[in-house]
Amino acid sequence: MGNAPKGPESKQKFSTNHKPQSSFDLLTVEANNELECFTYGVNHNGEGICLLVSMGPHRFLLDCGLIDISSLVKDMENFSQTTDFPLPVDGILVTHAHPDHSRGLLALHKEFPLIPIYASEVTSELLHLNWLDCEQSVPQFCQALPLRTAVELKEGLLVELYPAGHLPGAVIIMLTYITPKQTYSLMYTGDFFLSNSRLVEGLRLEELRGFPLDVLVVGATYGTLHHPHRRHQENQLVERINSAIKKGYSVILPTPPLGLGQELLMLLRSHHYFTGRDIDIWVDGAVAIGCDAYLKLLPHLPASVQNFARYQPLFWDERVRPRVRRLNPEEHSSMSQSLCIILTDSLEKLSGYYQSNDKPWLILIPEKTEVKLEEQSLKKVMVETYFLAQHSDASGTTQLIHNLRPQHIIFVHGSPNYLTDLACLEELQNRYHIHSPTANMLVELPIGEVLLQPNSFDTSYKGEITELGTMVTITLPDEIVTNPRWRQFADTGLVEARWQGEDLIVRGLSPKELISQTHNRYTSYDIDCCSICKYQRKQRCWNQASHLYNFKVTLDGYCPAFKHKNQED
Structure with missing residues (x-):
């Protein structure tokens, strides 16, 4: 493609927090930096991920999950129109097929059909699931x-792809730009997961160690949150389903x-709570279509999954219990006559599953998913949330960073508050140049220079403790309420405090917890049990x-170590 055109206008320099008049100006500037990144979308609020990376004269889009392109x-x-370049970018590199990383690709391809789009073999086969409603064939x-x-x-310019966990076909992208004087390297994780899940092997850190890495663009969805092991999360969910x-x-x-739909189905099929159990699992909508797509990709799934499929069908099976069936429209009235489990992507039509009878139902939704139910049905329906991680938590994120030891880190894909908390970790601040950009921001990435760490947002608040007889009052400054998380923390006006070593941990009580505690008051006291x-x-x-x-x-x-709450030690 040649070098970017030179001229008086191309010699301007943009700072990290300055937005160019046109975001593609970064492709025509003659700057001292060989590496720059413009953030069209960082998925702070569901807008999707789309990053424009400039490495010398080369320009690539990393993902295109924008809702509006x-x-x-x-x-x-x-x-x-203003340059002699045949194409505005050299190509588009896609990490995986989830909508927040890929839903804008089809529209962008229609606008610029000559721009090459690259992904792993599995991702290239799954991308079409983003446009199932498209009237024309994709x-x-x-x-x-x-x-x-x-x-x-x-x-x-070299590109290498490494499995990232998270979803079949998901990859980490490694870009290497070689010049006579120096070699530059940038790695983009997309969504990654170090733990093994039911249908995907976790990211292998040993494959990535030893890379001389300049820049790491990392998806840090959970910020500084820490989660129990994946198998523990699965067991908690299965125990709740079994109890219901x-x-x-x-x-x-x-x-x-x-992704999650197929993981849940495989979990229900293979967990010992349900193996051989006389129950029907119905799969509806796009979840069923996703299952069909997985079956075509069986050689790319883990060896344990392939071995499972040698002895019984991976998904559709009406012989082995629990039976797994595709839910057709004519079966809606009959499927709910007996106990069953339904997997569906249709959040708006949930009442269609349970309104045909008077039996009780439990709806389990992933955390931070909004579901609206018809009021007249709430008497026979319970709605609860569960957590099943699809990304690495803070431990996994920092483990990846410390293994790669880049000079620059760019945090994307997560709540701005979560990413700010992560960027403020002392163990990262002291070792790396941290960037946590918003959308439409140019991030300059000078290599080999000693930079002062940009001012970080102070996430701590200093207050006072007052003891008044039988009451202790904690006073905090009023700027704490400006944080968007305050509304959730103070929603009920009640808090819980507990000791953790020498530290006192204070947390807000949610309405759900209060309801649960109220319900527990009516638990029978006649039987020795955990309650x-x-x-x-x-x-x-x-x-x-x-x-x-x-x-x-x-x-x-119940367990043998049980002691009644009124019993003295």
Whole structure:
């Protein structure tokens, strides 16, 4: 493509917090930096991910999950009209097929059909699931790149893909730009997961160690949050489903059509609570279509999954219990006559599953998913949330960073508050140049220079403690309420405090927890069970002598270490 055109206007320099008049100006500036990144979208508020990376004369888009691509198209058109470059970018590199990383690709391909689009082989086969509502057939517009193999896309520019966990076909993208004087390297994780899930092997850190890395663009969805092990999360969910079915409830699991839906189905099929159990699992909508797509990709799934499929069908099976069936429209009235589990992507039509009978239902939705139900149905329907991580938490993120040791880190993909908390970690601030840009921001990435760390937002608040007889008052400055998380923390006006070593931890009580506590008051006191055990707090066991210590327990459970809440030690 040659070097960017030189001229008086091309010698301007943009700072990290300055937005150029046109975001494609960064492609025509003659700057001292060989590396720059413009953020069309960082998925702070669901807008999707789209990053424009400049490495010397080469320009690539990393993902295109934008809901609205109009500003991107406008900038690309302006660039094509004002320069002699045949294309506004050299190509588009896609990490995986989830909508927030890929839903804008089809519209962008229609606008610029000559721009090559690259992804892994599996992702190229899954992308079409983003446009199931498209009236016309979706063309195969994505070129598959091999894994763990350096491919020279442009002169001096190499790209390598490494499995990232998270979703079949998801990859980490490694870009290397080689010049006679110096070699530059940038890695983009997209969504990654270090833990193994049911259908995807986790990211192997040993494959990435030893890279001389300049820039790491990392998806840090959970910020500084820490989560229990993935298997523990799965067991908690399965225990809740099992408890509901024992009490006569059928269960609905609304889920995204690709990834989590198939993970849940495989979990229900293979967990010992349900193996051989006389129950029907119905799969509806786009979740079923996603299952069909997985079946075509069986050779790319983990060896354990392939071995499972040698002895019984991976998904559709009416012979082996629990039976797994595709839900057709004519079966809606009959499927709910007996206890069943339904997996669906249709959040708006949930009432269609449970309104045909008077049996009780439990709807389990992923955390931070909004579901609206018809009021007349709420008497027979319980709605609860569950958590099943799809990304690495703070431990996984910092582990990846410390293994790669880049000079610059760019945090994307997550709540701005979560990313700010992560960027303020002392262990990162002292070692790396941290960037946490918003959308439409140019991030300059000078290599080899000693830079002062940009001013970070102080996430701590200093207050006072006053003891008044039998009451202790904690006073905090009023600027704490300006943080968007304050509304959730103070929603009920009640807090819970507990000791953690020498530190006192204070947290807000949510309306859901208050309702749960109110419900627990009516638990029978005639039977020895966890609900009246002195070591049970917030449905978790704190008796170190119990084999359930630090695990979440069901309120009607029991163990030999039980002690009544009124019993003295």
